[in-house]
C-alpha cells in the first residue's frame with residue numbers, strides 16, 4: 032500500500048515571529064529555526080505505522096516550498112519515509128492553499144497512492160484548508176481531524192474516528208481518501224541515528240510545475256499586510272483587605288473587563 | 292576552518308536534545324535523589340541508537356562519527372549527567388575497544404548486543420591500588436588450558452552492577468609489569484564473578500558505581516581481546532577516546548547550570564533590579580558563556596581529529612581538563628547566582644554542582660591530564 036504524506040515546513044513553535052522591515056506582507060525569517068509542522072508529524076507517524084503493521088508498502092513525503100524545505104523532507108526521511116518529492120519553483124512562491132492543493136493533487140495523481148495523510152492545519156498561518164481542498168481537487172473522500180484509523184486488510188476502506196464534542200464520530204471511507212491528523216492520533220517517534228544516517232541515501236526528487244502540466248497563475252488569496260497584535264495592557268494587582276479586594280475584583284471583572 | 296555541523300550531525304543533536312528535554316530532564320532530580328538506575332530511558336536511548344553511535348551498522352551500531360557522539364552526549368548531559376556517563380561508558384569504554392581490537396567472532400558475541408542497546412557494557416581497570424597509577428594491576432589471569440582463571444578486585448566501575456558484559460584488565464604476566472596486562476570480556480553470570488558493593492556517591496547518583504570481585508573466575512581464552520600483554524595499550528588508547536566523551540559530558544553539565552543561571556538572573560530581583568543587571572552577576576554569566584564555548588570547541592576539535600584518523604591524545608586530554616574545570620567553575624558560580632535558593636535541592640543547580648565534580652576525577656584526574664599534556668608538549 033502506497034501512502035503520500037503532505038508536510039509543511041514552519042517556524043519552530045518557540046520562534047518570536049516578527050514582521051519583516053523590508054516587506055510588510057512577510058515575516059522576518061532571519062534566525063528562524065524551521066521544523067516540520069507538528070500536526071504533519073502525526074500524519075507521518077501514522078503512515079509509517081500503517082506500513083509497519085501491514086509489513087509492506089511505501090511512504091512518500093511531499094512538500095511545496097523553497098530550498099530550505101529539503102530539511103523538513105530529510106526529517107521525514109529520517110523518521111522512516113521511503114522517499115520524498117519537493118515541489119520547488121519560484122512560480123509557487125505566493126501559492127495560496129488552493130494553488131498548493133492543486134500542485135499536491137497533480138503529484139498525487141502521478142503517484143496514485145491508496146491514502147493521503149496530512150496534518151489538520153499548519154501551525155504557521157493556521158489555514159487548515161489544504162487537506163479538504165486537496166480531496167476536493169482529487170474528488171476523493173476526506174475526513175479531517177482524525178484521532179484513530181484502521182485500514183482494512185485489502186486496503187479498500189479505512190475506518191476513521193473523528194473527535195467531536197464529547198465523543199468520537201466513526202466513519203467507513205472508501206480508499207483512496209485524504210485524512211488529516213489531529214493531536215492524539217499517535218505519539219510521533221524520534222528519528223533514530225540509523226534513520227538520520229540513512230536519510231541522505233534516500234531520494235528527494237525536485238518537481239517543477241511543468242513536470243505536472245501546471246502553470247500556476249496569480250493566487251486567489253493574497254496577503255495585503257501583516258499587523259502585529261497591540262501590546263497587551265499591563266496586569267493589575269488589587270491590594271488591600273481580602274474582603275474589599277474581592278469586591279473590587281468582582282466589580283472590575285463586571286464593569287471594566289465585562290468578563291462576567 | 293569550518294566550525295559548522297553537517298546536516299546529519301545537527302539532526303542527531305536536535306533529536307538528542309528533544310529526547311533529553313522531554314524524557315530525561317523531568318526525571319533527573321528524582322533519580323538523583325533515589326540513586327535509581329534509569330532503565331526505561333536507557334532502553335529508549337538504545338533504541339534511538341545512542342548507545343553504539345560510532346560502531347558500524349553491521350555490528351549493531353549507528354555508524355555515525357565522533358562529532359555526532361559529542362553533540363548528542365552534551366545534550367544528554369545537559370539534562371542529566373547520570374544518563375551521560377552511562378552513555379559515555381557504553382560507547383567509548385566498552386564498544387570502542389571491543390570494535391577496534393575484537394575479532395569478528397568477538398564482535399558478533401560481545402559487541403552487537405551492546406552497540407544495539409540490548410545489553411550494557413562496562414570497563415573495569417581501576418583497583419584499590421591502581422587508580423591514577425593504572426599500571427599497578429593486582430588482578431591476575433592465569434592461563435589454564437583453553438581458559439584463563441581471573442582473581443582480583445575492581446573498584447568504582449561505572450555500570451558495573453547493570454552491565455551484562457565487562458571489559459576487564461588483568462595481569463597475565465606479572466613479571467613484565469604493565470607489558471604483562473591483557474584485556475578480557477567477562478559475561479555477567481560467569482561463576483566466580485560477582486558485584487560485591489554499589490557505592491553511595493556525591494554525584495552522578497543514578498549511575499551505578501560498583502565493586503567487582505573475581506574469585507577464580509574461569510573465562511575462555513576466546514574472550515581475550517587483543518594479544519596477551521596488549522591490555523595496557525588498549526586501556527590507554529580507549530581512555531583517549533573516553534576523555535572526549537567525558538569532556539562532552541562536562542560541557543553538558545556546564546550548559547545545564549549556565550542556562551538555569553541566565554533564567555534566574557533575569558527573574559530574580561534584588562535592590563530593585565534583576566540580579567543579572569548587577570555587574571558582578573553579569574560578569575559571572577559572561578565568564579560562564581565564554582568558558583563553555585571554549586570547552587565545547589576543544590572537545591569538537593579532539594573529536595574531529597579522531598574522526599580524521601589523526602593523533603588526538605593531547606587534544607583529548609586538553610578537552611577533558613578544560614571542560615571538567617569549566618563544569619566545576621560554572622556549576623559553583625551557578626549556585627552562587629541562585630543565592631540561598633541555589634543551596635536548596637528544589638533549584639536543581641546543586642545537582643549540577645555535585646555532578647560536575649566527578650568530571651575532574653574519572654578517566655584520569657585533572658592532574659593526570661596535565662601530566663599527559665606536558666608529556667605531549669615536551670615530546
Ligand SMILES: Cc1cc2nc3c(=O)[nH]c(=O)nc-3n(C[C@H](O)[C@H](O)[C@H](O)COP(=O)(O)OP(=O)(O)OC[C@H]3O[C@@H](n4cnc5c(N)ncnc54)[C@H](O)[C@@H]3O)c2cc1C
Pocket residue numbers: 380413414415416417421422423424446447448449450492495500649652653654655656657658659662
Ligand atoms: C564515580 C566513579 C566512576 C568511575 N568509573 C570507573 C570505571 O568505569 N572504570 C574504571 O576503571 N575506573 C572508574 N573510576 C575510577 C577512576 O578512574 C579513578 O578514581 C581515578 O582514575 C583516580 O584514581 P584514584 O581514585 O585511585 O585516585 P588516586 O590515584 O589515589 O589519586 C589521588 C589524588 O592524587 C593525585 N595524583 C595521583 N598521581 C599523581 C601524580 N603522578 N601527579 C600528581 N597528582 C597525582 C590525583 O590527581 C588525585 O588528586 C571511577 C571513579 C568514580 C569515583
Ligand SMILES: Cc1cc2nc3c(=O)[nH]c(=O)nc-3n(C[C@H](O)[C@H](O)[C@H](O)COP(=O)(O)OP(=O)(O)OC[C@H]3O[C@@H](n4cnc5c(N)ncnc54)[C@H](O)[C@@H]3O)c2cc1C
Pocket residue numbers: 559560561562566569570571572627628629630631632634635
Ligand atoms: C541553608 C541556609 C540557611 C540560612 N539561614 C538563615 C537564617 O538562619 N536566618 C536568615 O535570616 N536567613 C538565612 N538564610 C538566608 C541567607 O542569608 C540568604 O539566602 C542570603 O543572604 C542570600 O540571599 P538570597 O538567597 O535572597 O539571594 P539574592 O539576594 O537573591 O542573591 C542572588 C545572587 O545575586 C547576588 N546579588 C544580590 N544583590 C547584589 C548586588 N547588589 N550586587 C551584586 N550581586 C548581588 C548575590 O550575591 C547572589 O549571588 C539561610 C540560607 C540558607 C541557604
